[in-house]
Amino acid sequence: xxxxxxxxxxxxxxxxxxxxxxxVRGTHELIxxxxxxxxxxxxxKLRDKIEAFIKDKGVNDTVASYILLAPDLFVLxxxxxxxxRVSVQSKAIAGVAVAYFIAPIDFIPEVLVGGFGLLDDVILxxxxxxxxxxxxxxAVVREHWNGEEDLLAVITKVVKSAxxxxxxxxxxxxxETLFRKK
Numbered sequence: 001x002x003x004x005x006x007x008x009x010x011x012x013x014x015x016x017x018x019x020x021x022x023x024v025r026g027t028h029e030l031i032x033x034x035x036x037x038x039x040x041x042x043x044x045k046l047r048d049k050i051e052a053f054i055k056d057k058g059v060n061d062t063v064a065s066y067i068l069l070a071p072d073l074f075v076l077x078x079x080x081x082x083x084x085r086v087s088v089q090s091k092a093i094a095g096v097a098v099a100y101f102i103a104p105i106d107f108i109p110e111v112l113v114g115g116f117g118l119l120d121d122v123i124l125x126x127x128x129x130x131x132x133x134x135x136x137x138x139a140v141v142r143e144h145w146n147g148e149e150d151l152l153a154v155i156t157k158v159v160k161s162a163x164x165x166x167x168x169x170x171x172x173x174x175x176e177t178l179f180r181k182k
Contacts, residue, residue, distance in 0.1 A: 087135055093178070129151075
């Protein structure tokens, strides 16, 4: 049956059924996200401080690789806060993680232990991302990731190493901070 031969009622019913289907987004080219100036400044300062700390203290490569995730995770979370495709609940989780990065006092304060104090920030950020990925399409989150390693591999690596990096007690406190039961 040709398109012209179809009854108007059939056409209307088909259009109504199509409205109820989820929209499928076609492939698209990723658009680079430009950081707001204050986030870029924070990223650059943090990266410079971390690199100087690692060089000055002779931090081993394994620990250094975790600490160097901090700026990339911060930027990812900040970008998710600005993305309209991210739900309010996920933005709230990202906001908690961003605030934790910025807060001068946390479970392992940078003021007291230097760059090592970023380990708890990295772990909290990864736990936040795990929760965000339950609600937000992985492709959306990956769009905002600038890190060199695969994001899911980073999350897995940090989760597996969290207890060894900061201890079970601090990991439990971080989880409680992020996932408070009401």
